[in-house]
Structures are given as C-alpha cells and as structure tokens.
Amino acid sequence: MRKRKKKIAGLNGGYVMPTSFASSPKSDSGLLKVQISAPLNGSGSANAFVYSPTEPGGLGHSRSWFTYEELVEATNGFSVQNLLGEGGFGCVYKGYLPDGREIAVKQLKIGGGQGEREFKAEVEIISRIHHRHLVSLVGYCISQNQRLLVYDYVSNNNLCFHLHGEGRSVLDWATRVKVAAGAARGLAYLHEDCHPRIIHRDIKSSNILLDNNLEARVSDFGLAKLALDTNSHVTTRVMGTFGYMAPEYASSGKLTEKSDVFSFGVVLLELITGRKPVDASQPLGDESLVEWVSYESDLLTVLLLLNQP
Structure with a gap:
C-alpha cells in the first residue's frame, strides 16, 4: 500500500492578480x-x-x-x-x-x-x-x-480560465500545444536572450494571457528578478504560488532559471490533464497535481499516446 504525503491546498486562478505566497525575508545577493x-x-x-x-x-x-x-x-x-x-x-x-x-x-x-x-x-x-x-x-x-x-489589453482572458473556468469551451489538443509553445518562447527569451537574465518567479496558468488568436503572452513581472550572468543562482526570499514553486527554491530560497522551468512544467501538466495544480476537491493525498502525476505516471503516458488532453 503506497503512502502519500498530505499537501496543503492553496489558492490559484484569477485574471491577472492572484495572491502570491511570501516567506520571511532573506538576502537579495546577486540581484x-x-x-x-x-x-x-x-x-x-x-x-x-x-x-x-x-x-x-x-x-x-x-x-x-x-x-x-x-x-x-x-x-x-x-x-x-x-x-x-x-x-x-x-x-x-x-x-x-x-x-x-x-x-x-x-x-x-x-x-x-x-x-x-x-x-x-x-x-x-x-x-x-x-x-x-x-x-x-x-x-x-x-x-x-x-x-x-x-x-x-489582452482580450481573451488567461489560460487558467480556459482550462478551469465555468462556461468556457474546451481547448483542443492543437490549441494547447500552440499555447505551450508560445509561452515557452517567451520564457526562453527571458532566460537566454536578456542580459542580465530575467527569472520570472511566478509562472502559472493565470499569468499566461491569451489573445483572440489564442497566442500566449506571459504577464505579471512583479516578482521577477534580474540575475547577474556571473552568478549560478540568486538567493532571495521565497515568493510565488503554491502548487507551482520548485521544491528546492521553496526550501532554500536559491532561485535559478530552473525554478521557472519547474513552474512551466506544472503548467504543461495542467494542459495535459486538465487538472488544477492544487485541488482540495480531490481525494486525500491527490490534491497536488505534481504528486498525483508521479503516482499515476502510467495514466499520463496513456493520455499522451492518445493525444487527448
């Protein structure tokens, strides 16, 4: 019988302004x-x-x-x-x-x-x-x-609404791939083409806005950090959104581009499964999307093979 850790359910969603989580302040070296x-x-x-x-x-x-x-x-x-x-x-x-x-x-x-x-x-x-x-x-x-x-103004709300909102039409697989690719290009620009590099620190579906052509635009840079290219990581106070934060960043405050990549990976899981990152309505132990997928990896493989989100 497998054991699962209970996760604390957090809030997510909203048009542009969801509440974020912050820990106690630490140093902002390297910024x-x-x-x-x-x-x-x-x-x-x-x-x-x-x-x-x-x-x-x-x-x-x-x-x-x-x-x-x-x-x-x-x-x-x-x-x-x-x-x-x-x-x-x-x-x-x-x-x-x-x-x-x-x-x-x-x-x-x-x-x-x-x-x-x-x-x-x-x-x-x-x-x-x-x-x-x-x-x-x-x-x-x-x-x-x-x-x-x-x-x-970006006219077509955000990805969170299109995945989880009431009364929305279901995104087909091609559109989900298009949204993922667009958001990935925006994120890659921040990490690879900006000098100094920009770490967004709050990548999530509600911060990916969609226009009338369902092209993705990454938004909300209020938590972003500029990192000196000479530094391998930035030590800063932990801020972000439950369900999306990379575990090593949440535990140590060491921020890198990989922290954004982890968060974007959670967005990809949302796109594939249609589930929220943290969902209190799920059975005990299954509230966290990341943990649920780690237990149900065979199911995720089937979803990918079927090309059906």
Missing part, C-alpha cells in the same frame, strides 16, 4: 537593484517622483507615463464594470485611451510595501524587454499614494 528615485517636494508629496529606465526597451516604443486623471477617465472612474480581476496586490481594470487603444490598468496596493516593490520591479524589468509572447507595458502612473501600471 541588480531597481534604479528608481523618488525625490520629495517640501510638502512630502511623491508627485516629483521621476523614473528613468536604465536601458531602452519595452517603454521606448510608446508613451511611458500617464497622469492619474487620464487613467480615471480611461477606466470610467475605475468602475466595477471595468474590473477585470483582483488579488492580494491590487486590481486590474479595462480602459480606453483617447485614440481608442484598449489597455489594462493595474492599480497596486501600496500600504504593505509589496505593491511598491512590485511596481518598481515591473517598470524596471518590462522596460528592458519586447517580445511577441510577453505582455507589453504601455506606461505607468505615480500620483500621491497611487501606483498604476498600464499594459496592452
């Missing part, structure tokens, strides 16, 4: 720190904040900043009707620029400090990159205690 300054005027306001990307990139081909009033107008006053998703770090709203361009506006919660760190990380990192399988950052806004990020 390139975000070069952002926030000069204050005499009243203590942060309106004088100035951001200048250290390298040209994703922001270089379009407008880089917006006033708060412009984004209020674009999102119809951040109305509930425009709400796309929400989570531990803030909310995402759909909006329209005066030229008709569709955007997604992420309004970050700053109070706990994580929102500020996420804002700086996203602006710094996305300003360096531009790839057809990565979500493009249009710009940002800083006004008093507001931190907002403006992205191109």
Whole structure:
C-alpha cells in the first residue's frame, strides 16, 4: 500500500492578480537593484517622483507615463464594470485611451510595501524587454499614494480560465500545444536572450494571457528578478504560488532559471490533464497535481499516446 504525503491546498486562478505566497525575508545577493528615485517636494508629496529606465526597451516604443486623471477617465472612474480581476496586490481594470487603444490598468496596493516593490520591479524589468509572447507595458502612473501600471489589453482572458473556468469551451489538443509553445518562447527569451537574465518567479496558468488568436503572452513581472550572468543562482526570499514553486527554491530560497522551468512544467501538466495544480476537491493525498502525476505516471503516458488532453 503506497503512502502519500498530505499537501496543503492553496489558492490559484484569477485574471491577472492572484495572491502570491511570501516567506520571511532573506538576502537579495546577486540581484541588480531597481534604479528608481523618488525625490520629495517640501510638502512630502511623491508627485516629483521621476523614473528613468536604465536601458531602452519595452517603454521606448510608446508613451511611458500617464497622469492619474487620464487613467480615471480611461477606466470610467475605475468602475466595477471595468474590473477585470483582483488579488492580494491590487486590481486590474479595462480602459480606453483617447485614440481608442484598449489597455489594462493595474492599480497596486501600496500600504504593505509589496505593491511598491512590485511596481518598481515591473517598470524596471518590462522596460528592458519586447517580445511577441510577453505582455507589453504601455506606461505607468505615480500620483500621491497611487501606483498604476498600464499594459496592452489582452482580450481573451488567461489560460487558467480556459482550462478551469465555468462556461468556457474546451481547448483542443492543437490549441494547447500552440499555447505551450508560445509561452515557452517567451520564457526562453527571458532566460537566454536578456542580459542580465530575467527569472520570472511566478509562472502559472493565470499569468499566461491569451489573445483572440489564442497566442500566449506571459504577464505579471512583479516578482521577477534580474540575475547577474556571473552568478549560478540568486538567493532571495521565497515568493510565488503554491502548487507551482520548485521544491528546492521553496526550501532554500536559491532561485535559478530552473525554478521557472519547474513552474512551466506544472503548467504543461495542467494542459495535459486538465487538472488544477492544487485541488482540495480531490481525494486525500491527490490534491497536488505534481504528486498525483508521479503516482499515476502510467495514466499520463496513456493520455499522451492518445493525444487527448
């Protein structure tokens, strides 16, 4: 009789803003720190904040900043009707620029400090990159205690919804392969073509957005880290999502590109099996997709041979 360890069920899903898990802080050795300054005027306001990307990139081909009033107008006053998703770090709203361009506006919660760190990380990192399988950052806004990020709107929700959401149509096998290949290309660009390398640190199905052609775009770089090419790994505090985190990273805080590869492997298992990474509705011992697959490897082989997800 086989023994199985009981797993703690976590939350997953959401449009762009699912809650992530964080451990106690550790050192951030080997990281390139975000070069952002926030000069204050005499009243203590942060309106004088100035951001200048250290390298040209994703922001270089379009407008880089917006006033708060412009984004209020674009999102119809951040109305509930425009709400796309929400989570531990803030909310995402759909909006329209005066030229008709569709955007997604992420309004970050700053109070706990994580929102500020996420804002700086996203602006710094996305300003360096531009790839057809990565979500493009249009710009940002800083006004008093507001931190907002403006992205191109990706119209067809995310992979998590298409796999697990209610009322969705089932993805055929060819589409699943297409999505996997697109996300893999975006991830490979971060790991192989960016210098310094970029480790996403939160690869999961809800962070893979799909456009109308079901092309994948990796999103949400709020937890990403820049790693010096001279370092074999980065030691940092553990953050990510239950069910996707590589065990060696979760236990030691040592982060490498392989941590992203493990998480992407979990996404592939989702695509193949149609199961969630952590599912409390499953029998005791089968809540974890990774552990279930390790026990049911023969079943997984049959699924692959049949070409039926």
